[in-house]
Amino acid sequence: LRCRTVYAFAREMYPKTVKCDISYGTAGFRTRATDLEYVMYRMGLLAVLRARFKKAVIGVMITASHNPEPDNGVKLVDPMGEMLEQSWEKWATKIANVTDDKLENVIHDIIKECDIQNMNDRPEIVVGKDTRPSSPSLAKAVFDGVLAMGGKPIDYGIVTTPQLHYFVVCKNTNRAYGQPTEEGYYRKLTNAFNKVRGEKLNNGNYTNSILYDGANGVGAKKVKYLKEGLAGSLLIDMYNDEIIGSGKLNYLCGADFVKTQQAFPTGLPRTPNTRCCSVDGDADRLVYYYLDESGKFHLMDGDRIATLIAGYLKEILEKTGMAQKLKLGLVQTAYANGASTDYITNKLQVPVACVPTGVKWLHHKALEYDIGVYFEANGHGTVVFNAEAKEKLRNAFQLNNLTREQKDATSRLINIIDIINETVGDAISDMLLVETILHAKGWDITQWEAAYADLPNRLLKVTVQDRTVISTTDAERKCSTPVGLQEEIDKIVAKYSKGRSFVRPSGTEDVVRIYAEAATRQDCDKLASEVAKIVH
Ligand code: NG1
Ligand code: ZN
Secondary structure (H helix, E strand, O other): OHHHHHHHHHHHOOOOOOOOOOOOEOOEEEEEHHHOHHHHHHHHHHHHHHHHHHOOOEEEEEOOOOOOOOEEEEEEEOOOOOEOOHHHHHHHHHHHHOOHHHHHHHHHHHHHHOOOOOOOOOOEEEEEEOOOOOHHHHHHHHHHHHHHOOOEEEEEEEOOHHHHHHHHHHHHOOOOOOOOOHHHHHHHHHHHHHHHHOOOOOEOOEOOEEEEEOOOOHHHHHHHHHHHHHOOOOEEEEEOOOOOOOOOOOOOOHHHHHHHHOOOOOOOOOOOOOOEEEEOOOOOOEEEEEEOOOOOEEEEOHHHHHHHHHHHHHHHHHHHOOOOOOOEEEEEOOOOOHHHHHHHHHHOOOOEEEOOOOHHHHHHHHOOOOEEEEEOOOOOEEEEEOHHHHHHHHHHHHOOOOOHHHHHHHHHHHHHHHHOOOOOOOHHHHHHHHHHHHHHHOOOHHHHHOOOOOOOEEEEEEOOOOHHHOEEEOOOOEEEEOOOHHHHHHHHHOOOOOOEEEEEEOOOOOOEEEEEEOOOHHHHHHHHHHHHHHHO
């Protein structure tokens, strides 16, 4: 009977309305909201199959992150908060693109190939959505899919992407990671933050207030609750908080705008030397910035956040006396500014790994360290601690053979773990972490910036007939096809001091991206346009 419901619903309520295929990429499915109802219904079906296969709770997040307001999208969240495992991305693509009359075949293929035997289980599927006007009706399509397939949808309403990842992990760890509620999330983060901050709210050049750009999205809505938990320990001055239906989501503001335009967002007061931050449309990216007295814009992007965190964790680990026992590392992508890689490798002497673009690669690699910091240059990232590292720290704290300094550092580090949302990059949690570190160091934003100087860089995109002819190797830093392209790039790059450039097909747009950096702005722009010319 249930199967009949699945297909009758598909045909009658959520018929496939779009002919051209879509594919499940690094950010799930993302396109115009009006083309997504049947995709959402089918993702509801798939989530239940995935949950039965993993015998665990699975998440579904409805968001198009930093895209314009009329877009929307969907991603599935795996049991430990990871992005959907790659081998299932192909099922997601298949189930989304099949015609209504073949849907049944694909579902049977999945059940058979994955050998799913517990088809009568009723797994929980936790569903969240961002503030887009299209999100409620798309969420209903997901619920209908989950129900038709026999799962139990749990509606978390409007939440940030990282909150949804957190709920999934809380549920699958039997609450060991925290309470699977919004309140539990704020409590965990703010309790730890307030504890580390202590009585002294300001320190040295650090002042405890910040201008916050909510991108007119969920990141604005949620900070209101966070502020209650912070109880004045950090003063967050909110801007761009017009939420549902204003049409202003991510418009001339938000982390993606600030990073890609390298410009100050609209809506914030242009007060010089004031620490500002922006989140994106689903609050999983964060960037900092300020204007100097002459009105010049200074950006502190994901690379700089990563180096701040890795440097501080190294310092504090040394103070605990456990630096030899716990291996710290940083994971970046090819888009990381070369100056940041240099600084972290040579000055801080923390090992750095480079992986292909996409959070799943970064997260996975970071898990190879005891303490793994990972960030994309665009501001998406977090820190992961393996279970053993946590246990070692907790055990050490219980022992009586630590010096006062070691004990303080250990307790601090244990609390810092609770400020961090380890399940995925989280703008709100990352902001609390950055604020904790700046406070500890007594730094204002210019002192943070002084650590190293970014090499001028440029990101271009070009449209080509078929971007898939370009394939890459060495964590996307070199092209393997078309034959000869890499040699040409090498020749151009060799002409520029500190030159570096690479090209790769985007995983989220039908374009080829070109990245270039060089010693001067002029050289960098010339390098980028020369490389763009040979890609065309
Ligand atoms: P693509 O379109 O594959 O370059 C972009 C971002 C990634 C990541 C994904 C998912 C850049 C250069 N690329 O990927 O970092 O965030 O979107 O949102 O920023
Ligand atoms: Zn996002």
